[in-house]
Amino acid sequence: MKLNVLDVTLRDGSHSVRHSFTVEQVRAAAKGLNASGVPYFEVSHGDGLGGSSLQYGLSKTDELKLIEAAVSECTTSQVSVLLLPGIGTKEDLQSAASLGVKMARIATHVTEADIGAQHIELARSLGLKTVGFLMMSHMAPVEKIVEQAKLFESYGAEIVYVTDSAGAMLPKDVTERISALRQALQCEIGFHAHNNLSMALANTIAAIKAGATYVDGSMRALGAGAGNTQTEVMAAVLERLGYETGIDLYNLIDTANDVIAPLMQQPQEITGSSLILGYAGVYSSFLLHAQNAAEQFGIDERDILMKVGEMKAVGGQEDLIYEVAQNLASKREVVP
């Protein structure tokens, strides 16, 4: 079976290098990905087009310059961009398309596909391969994901992704979600993993077995939290399992070794913090707040993250972290 591998090193990896990618780095990585036969790769700020800001982190280099450099290296690979409505704009998408981008992935929280309707329609009208990207998919029950995926499909998405942003899923979670989508949708299905529970590749394989035909990875696992499915490892394992990816493994390993490894600012390990983020199933942006609140109230940051995870808090609800911390601290004081 033919699978479509999409490498996100130059987008999700942006988080891990604090948005410091240079034109030279992107050019070298793009050249390697293209030569390796990776069919798609994504170039954007970690939080998508227009993400460069004080809130999400300023990019060292204008992402349009990075996209332009990437496109210029491609003879067979196609460049994708990510866009979160509310962060990126329709103008950003038009600019990217004019640079030769061939795919747009419109990303919303798993329960908010409707805010992506206009962007999906625009991407289609620009002639881009168009993807609906359901973030934090572990937080919604299967029926909700099916409902939201159908919305994306109804807007014109050609592929809908289940995105395990927090690296919180285990294979059975993936299987039930992807299987339900495969039954409910006509369009293709994708899966994007994070490795916080060390299950990124196992989850990706579960997704493929359940019907996903687009799978994301990043070289050296470079990405937010504990990183993504490691593209070069995935390519090797998929080959062992008998799937066709069209990827030249040695070329991809060389690119990971020679281009990506030297630019990493810290190893992409599963630290205590990234483990707890996956275990609690919360946004990585919650971590710093939890650490601050833990210090302020003299409690364990992990208790806060676990509680916030139970409450299914979402991005934007950072205030809740301090409330939870205060509650935990006051409860503790009651017990002598």
Add this chain to the structure above:
Amino acid sequence: MKLNVLDVTLRDGSHSVRHSFTVEQVRAAAKGLNASGVPYFEVSHGDGLGGSSLQYGLSKTDELKLIEAAVSECTTSQVSVLLLPGIGTKEDLQSAASLGVKMARIATHVTEADIGAQHIELARSLGLKTVGFLMMSHMAPVEKIVEQAKLFESYGAEIVYVTDSAGAMLPKDVTERISALRQALQCEIGFHAHNNLSMALANTIAAIKAGATYVDGSMRALGAGAGNTQTEVMAAVLERLGYETGIDLYNLIDTANDVIAPLMQQPQEITGSSLILGYAGVYSSFLLHAQNAAEQFGIDERDILMKVGEMKAVGGQEDLIYEVAQNLASKREVVP
């Protein structure tokens, strides 16, 4: 279901830190493992008792001193030692037992259980919990592993391990091996993984589902090649899956963060080399020889490793690497 987690940070991790563990480091790690309720942990040179040598790497500190320090910190955890017949001796095992070690794991190549017979018998006579440890288990067909495991059981082993030394297995490989052993043996079954293909934890879960009740891990994945199943991540995921391990997760994470992370000499990542070792299914000790031979004959080290893997070369057959390299180089010259 109750599972027995065995932490190998202070033994397999010895490879990763070039056998430089100090008494203070071992004491701190042992204290943390004991406080975390990890039932067993192993302390030995990376290549087992008596491994300190020019060939296998000299230990900075006498392993008996490290074992003594570890035992002295234990109130509930029990200390294990690894012994490879031919490297360690019966005297080494007696010395370890006299220091208060409670478990001995006798490790042989997957086809050579018979060389462990006397050591298994000795370990039993010393009152130790006794394990037969079948290394490079990916190299033998299922029937061969069953035959060898039965030998270990007949010598008196109370647990037989399937050991994926090269990190070359995928879950179906694990399932078929452990299931066959579960049918054929009376004793308990263990599984030891390496993460070269990013599947260590997924393989460990497959092993448990097939009947393994002893599972190895190391904190921060510290171990040979791409490292082991990460103990603290395994503890979190097993809890999510409803298995009892008796482990205090926060305490274990603190030990990984505060004791192990600071002593790591390089990140425990899946590099291009460790990926190829797992993909080719060869001993990590072959890597340096393959690199030397590749340089000498002007070919790609990966081609050598893949070929040597196909030929199912084992430790001791390092000469074969140079023959393979010469053959590959001469073949290449024929083609214009």
